[in-house]
Amino acid sequence: VPSTRYTQxxxxxxxxxxxxxxxxxxxxxEYNYFSRDEALSALKDHVKQNIVKLGxxxxxxxQGIPQGSVLSSLLCCxxxxxxxx
Numbered sequence: 001v002p003s004t005r006y007t008q009x010x011x012x013x014x015x016x017x018x019x020x021x022x023x024x025x026x027x028x029x030e031y032n033y034f035s036r037d038e039a040l041s042a043l044k045d046h047v048k049q050n051i052v053k054l055g056x057x058x059x060x061x062x063q064g065i066p067q068g069s070v071l072s073s074l075l076c077c078x079x080x081x082x083x084x085x
Contacts, residue, residue: 009027009029013025013027043071046066046069046071047065047066047071047075050066050069
């Protein structure tokens with residue numbers, strides 16, 4: 001019985017199985033599942049614990065979000081979306 005956690009893979013594999021023969025379909029993606037609290041904690045650490053190297057010194061960023069962060073554009077869109085409403 002296919003797992004409900006991988007419904008997209010199962011759906012794709014079933015479609016491919018209609019035209020492919022003598023094949024094994026494997027899902028090589030590693031899925032990480034986080035609780036809401038774990039995700040919020042990681043987000044908080046990412047935003048609040050950013051260290052910036054300035055010359056030979058390392059400084060803790062105390063204001064704003066880390067520029068160039070993988071989350072900066074997402075957080076910016078969330079803020080602008082909130083302001084539009």
